Amino acid sequence: AQSVTQLDSHVSVSEGTPVLLRCNYSSSYSPSLFWYVQHPNKGLQLLLKYTSAATLVKGINGFEAEFKKSETSFHLTKPSAHMSDAAEYFCVALNYGGSQGNLIFGKGTKLSVKP
Amino acid sequence: DAEITQSPRHKITETGRQVTLACHQTWNHNNMFWYRQDLGHGLRLIHYSYGVQDTNKGEVSDGYSVSRSNTEDLPLTLESAASSQTSVYFCASSVATGVTGELFFGEGSRLTVL
Numbered sequence: 001a002q003s004v005t006q007l008d009s010h011v012s013v014s015e016g017t018p019v020l021l022r023c024n025y026s027s028s029y030s031p032s033l034f035w036y037v038q039h040p041n042k043g044l045q046l047l048l049k050y051t052s053a054a055t056l057v058k059g060i061n062g063f064e065a066e067f068k069k070s071e072t073s074f075h076l077t078k079p080s081a082h083m084s085d086a087a088e089y090f091c092v093a094l095n096y097g098g099s100q101g102n103l104i105f106g107k108g109t110k111l112s113v114k115p
Numbered sequence: 116d117a118e119i120t121q122s123p124r125h126k127i128t129e130t131g132r133q134v135t136l137a138c139h140q141t142w143n144h145n146n147m148f149w150y151r152q153d154l155g156h157g158l159r160l161i162h163y164s165y166g167v168q169d170t171n172k173g174e175v176s177d178g179y180s181v182s183r184s185n186t187e188d189l190p191l192t193l194e195s196a197a198s199s200q201t202s203v204y205f206c207a208s209s210v211a212t213g214v215t216g217e218l219f220f221g222e223g224s225r226l227t228v229l
Contacts, residue, residue: 034217043119043205043220044158090157103218107157 002027004093006106014114019063019078021109023091026072033074034092035065038108044090050074061085086113117142121206121221129229134193136224138206146209147189148218149173149181151202158205164189196228 007022025031032051036044048059055067061084065076074091091106119140128134138147149161160173162181170181178200180192193200203225207218 036218041222043207043222044218045220046217049217103160105158107155 002031002093002104004091004104004106006089006091006109008109009107010110010112012112012114013081015083016080019076019081019085019111021076021089021091021111023074023076023106024072025074025091025093027093032094033065033067034094035059035063035074035076036090036092037087038090039087047076047089081111081113083113083115086111119206119208119219119221121204121224123224124222125225127227127229128196130196130198132196134196134226134228136191136193136204136206136226138189138191138221139187140206140208140219141187142208142210142219143186144208144210144219145186147183148207148209149179149189149191150205150207151175151200152205152223153202161191161204162189193226196226198228200226201228202226 003026005024013019030052034049035047037047038044047063048057048065050057050067058064063078065074067074088108088110090108093104122137145166148163150158152158159175161175161179162173164170164183167183170183181189183189203223205223206221209218
């Protein structure tokens, strides 16, 4: 069955240090993968998406993610954390040919940024 | 600017009452979705619609209904609210062309059922 696993429920970093949020997926097909961000008391916003073009995807606010088929991973990174990055991040998968009613959300990783 | 709005943002109700959460989008998107967000579960799909008069059940549709009479609105109704339906509800919309997975979310409606 298709699934998305976010390996950490909570990640804490210091401002100015790198961010790594890990996501693994399982899929019978080549998936489309996304990262969404949710700031407190807000809706989700798309950060970036992978749809079988370049395996390194750049998103908004300096975030990027690399699709690694051999590792079934789509980890989110940022070279230098900012206080405003504190939020919850969701990895999302869509099977090839699947409808948007078949988006699979990970359970989220809460990112804390310490001054 | 186009947007998607939910109302009310906060509601407290009693077990057994009917509750309707409104969702209105001005993106002119054909696709609209309702999710609930609970700790430890992430987002789970309740109902979705690909156009006027089209509705489909999601993963956790029991106890919920939707109707789509126009492009802009997809109200979510809890026929008889239960404490298990205490949650934060998000409405989302997307364009119909291409299956990109890019959703535009409202800011959520926090529902408490006592």
